[in-house]
Amino acid sequence: MTLTELRYLVTLATERHFGKAAERCHVSQPTLSVAIRKLEDSLGLTLFERHRHGVLVTPAGADIIAQAKVVLQETDVLERMARHSRDEFAEPLRLGAIFTIGPFLFPALISQLRQERSPLKLYLEEDYTHVLDERLAQGELDAILVAMPFEPPETRITPLFNEPFHLLLPADHPWREQDVIRADALENHPVLMLGEGNCFRDQVLETCHLGNQGNQRTGSSLTTLRHMVASGLGMTLIPAMAVPALVNDDVVLKPLQPHPGRCVVLASRHRFPRKAALAELTRALQTLQLPGCVPAP
Amino acid sequence: MTLTELRYLVTLATERHFGKAAERCHVSQPTLSVAIRKLEDSLGLTLFERHRHGVLVTPAGADIIAQAKVVLQETDVLERMARHSRDEFAEPLRLGAIFTIGPFLFPALISQLRQERSPLKLYLEEDYTHVLDERLAQGELDAILVAMPFEPPETRITPLFNEPFHLLLPADHPWREQDVIRADALENHPVLMLGEGNCFRDQVLETCHLGNQGNQRTGSSLTTLRHMVASGLGMTLIPAMAVPALVNDDVVLKPLQPHPGRCVVLASRHRFPRKAALAELTRALQTLQLPGCVPAP
DNA sequence: TAAAAATACTCCATAGGTATTTTAT
DNA sequence: ATAAAATACCTATGGAGTATTTTTA
Numbered sequence: 277m278t279l280t281e282l283r284y285l286v287t288l289a290t291e292r293h294f295g296k297a298a299e300r301c302h303v304s305q306p307t308l309s310v311a312i313r314k315l316e317d318s319l320g321l322t323l324f325e326r327h328r329h330g331v332l333v334t335p336a337g338a339d340i341i342a343q344a345k346v347v348l349q350e351t352d353v354l355e356r357m358a359r360h361s362r363d364e365f366a367e368p369l370r371l372g373a374i375f376t377i378g379p380f381l382f383p384a385l386i387s388q389l390r391q392e393r394s395p396l397k398l399y400l401e402e403d404y405t406h407v408l409d410e411r412l413a414q415g416e417l418d419a420i421l422v423a424m425p426f427e428p429p430e431t432r433i434t435p436l437f438n439e440p441f442h443l444l445l446p447a448d449h450p451w452r453e454q455d456v457i458r459a460d461a462l463e464n465h466p467v468l469m470l471g472e473g474n475c476f477r478d479q480v481l482e483t484c485h486l487g488n489q490g491n492q493r494t495g496s497s498l499t500t501l502r503h504m505v506a507s508g509l510g511m512t513l514i515p516a517m518a519v520p521a522l523v524n525d526d527v528v529l530k531p532l533q534p535h536p537g538r539c540v541v542l543a544s545r546h547r548f549p550r551k552a553a554l555a556e557l558t559r560a561l562q563t564l565q566l567p568g569c570v571p572a573p
Numbered sequence: 574m575t576l577t578e579l580r581y582l583v584t585l586a587t588e589r590h591f592g593k594a595a596e597r598c599h600v601s602q603p604t605l606s607v608a609i610r611k612l613e614d615s616l617g618l619t620l621f622e623r624h625r626h627g628v629l630v631t632p633a634g635a636d637i638i639a640q641a642k643v644v645l646q647e648t649d650v651l652e653r654m655a656r657h658s659r660d661e662f663a664e665p666l667r668l669g670a671i672f673t674i675g676p677f678l679f680p681a682l683i684s685q686l687r688q689e690r691s692p693l694k695l696y697l698e699e700d701y702t703h704v705l706d707e708r709l710a711q712g713e714l715d716a717i718l719v720a721m722p723f724e725p726p727e728t729r730i731t732p733l734f735n736e737p738f739h740l741l742l743p744a745d746h747p748w749r750e751q752d753v754i755r756a757d758a759l760e761n762h763p764v765l766m767l768g769e770g771n772c773f774r775d776q777v778l779e780t781c782h783l784g785n786q787g788n789q790r791t792g793s794s795l796t797t798l799r800h801m802v803a804s805g806l807g808m809t810l811i812p813a814m815a816v817p818a819l820v821n822d823d824v825v826l827k828p829l830q831p832h833p834g835r836c837v838v839l840a841s842r843h844r845f846p847r848k849a850a851l852a853e854l855t856r857a858l859q860t861l862q863l864p865g866c867v868p869a870p
Numbered sequence: 871t872a873a874a875a876a877t878a879c880t881c882c883a884t885a886g887g888t889a890t891t892t893t894a895t
Numbered sequence: 896a897t898a899a900a901a902t903a904c905c906t907a908t909g910g911a912g913t914a915t916t917t918t919t920a
Contacts, residue, residue: 295898305900305901325712347644354637430625626873843894872919
């Protein structure tokens with residue numbers, strides 16, 4: 277049984293004449309004749325009674341024909357679905373980002389896309405790097421925003437920008453008058469950190485040469501840390517893109533010397549097929565003007 | 574797009590490995606590879622991301638695969654329907670009969686079939702010859718019981734039996750003592766007839782050489798005529814098979830000389846495909862012992 | 871390096887064509 | 896006699912095979 281045979285079947289059932297049905301199927305009469313016979317043989321029953329003046333549908337044939345219409349209907353649905361999916365921008369791209377990027381980059385990205393009337397739609401998620409990596413590999417996300425180092429296999433990395441970390445002090449902190457703080461001055465000071473699993477924590481520890489002292493207080497998000505800083509509990513580092521959202525009168529922002537920071541990249545699977553949609557996302561990300569961030573070369 | 578391709582598609586989606594999917598489809602890996610590629614090309618989109626360790630289904634692919642399953646499901650339904658219809662006795666045979674046969678033959682036929690535990694099931698109708706003929710030609714009935722003459726094209730006629738007509742008199746009629754009535758004696762007597770359109774009416778008029786006198790009273794069924802005879806309104810003729818149902822104390826039955834009568838036949842379309850079911854019906858009809866009826870040669 | 875998919879090629883089944891015959895009215 | 900479907904026969908597409916290459920993790 278083939279879909280072509282079913283199409284012939286349905287046409288013959290409506291035309292009730294081999295010649296006319298063949299014409300409507302754009303094939304010769306013998307072609308249609310043979311196909312119908314073959315179908316009847318394979319099903320093991322007679323679908324049509326052939327008479328001098330047209331053909332008659334048998335009751336069994338009528339049932340089969342109705343079901344053949346259903347099959348053809350469903351293949352039609354399939355083809356329409358394919359036609360819809362052929363538009364790369366029809367479905368949203370699924371984008372993930374780590375907790376220290378998403379809340380600060382997503383708003384800018386979305387407003388950028390809307391302003392440009394971009395056809396790209398985004399489904400957004402925030403999570404830890406290892407979860408995003410896993411979901412990317414499983415095909416549950418199409419692209420993720422993470423910080424280097426990040427080198428899993430089968431993954432294409434597009435560097436987006438280098439982003440410095442800044443120091444956040446309580447408004448009444450003794451260092452509030454200094455223009456620049458030396459990074460190594462942070463040692464033995466109470467630096468509030470994110471919990472284990474946040475790559476930002478690791479980057480801060482590494483780039484500022486802070487040993488994992490164990491007695492550091494931790495917070496579950498940069499916003500939480502910021503509030504703890506404001507309350508005078510200690511100091512913390514925040515990435516540059518978070519500055520507008522986190523800095524207010526009750527905290528003081530200071531640049532660090534030398535510049536600790538991170539490289540933010542977009543990662544996607546090598547074989548991901550929606551190249552155009554991914555290119556549009558990459559372009560939009562590279563166009564973003566995020567505070568303190570320098571486009572990667 | 575072919576059903577085979579859809580089968581490969583669904584198998585690959587579950588196996589997520591070309592080699593294993595090919596094995597489950599009983600084809601070689603290149604065959605499956607080429608078929609999937611061809612399907613992707615024809616749909617104009619990538620359904621699978623090929624990776625070193627298995628393939629990944631794209632979101633568009635997931636939708637298409639779900640729909641492919643629906644299509645295959647429906648073809649499966651079609652094949653099951655065919656398998657069911659392959660049993661000639663699964664569906665009832667649609668049998669029609671004229672008004673002067675159905676009510677007297679159907680009960681005997683049904684009880685005969687039930688007694689024999691025959692697998693044949695019957696859908697029954699009664700109507701005029703010309704309606705039955707039309708419905709037979711349209712394929713709305715599979716076989717009809719009518720009386721000769723009946724010679725429409727594309728129709729196979731199987732003579733069943735010759736059936737005499739008998740005379741029905743009021744219980745107090747002067748002829749009640751005679752053994753036999755001469756058919757030509759009926760002229761100028763009040764013979765009650767069925768209305769126009771009943772072939773039995775025409776047969777009575779012809780075989781008894783009664784002119785269509787116009788002043789004959791008519792009834793809508795043999796049962797009605799019988800009641801009119803019983804009430805003394807006149808006499809009438811009835812076919813032999815109707816005798817048990819119609820003759821009682823208040824009427825008298827007399828044979829006629831020479832024997833007027835009719836030949837009852839089974840008619841079906843030449844090309845009707847359910848030969849076995851039709852043969853079973855014919856056999857059952859020929860086995861019937863109907864009062865006064867002589868099997869046709 | 872090795873596993874997996876893609877490619878190259880060969881073969882044959884079959885869908886489709888044209889010409890003709892059979893069939894039943 | 897004629898219209899319609901079936902049959903015969905031919906061709907070419909493409910589905911499926913084996914052998915091999917390419918890819919990339």
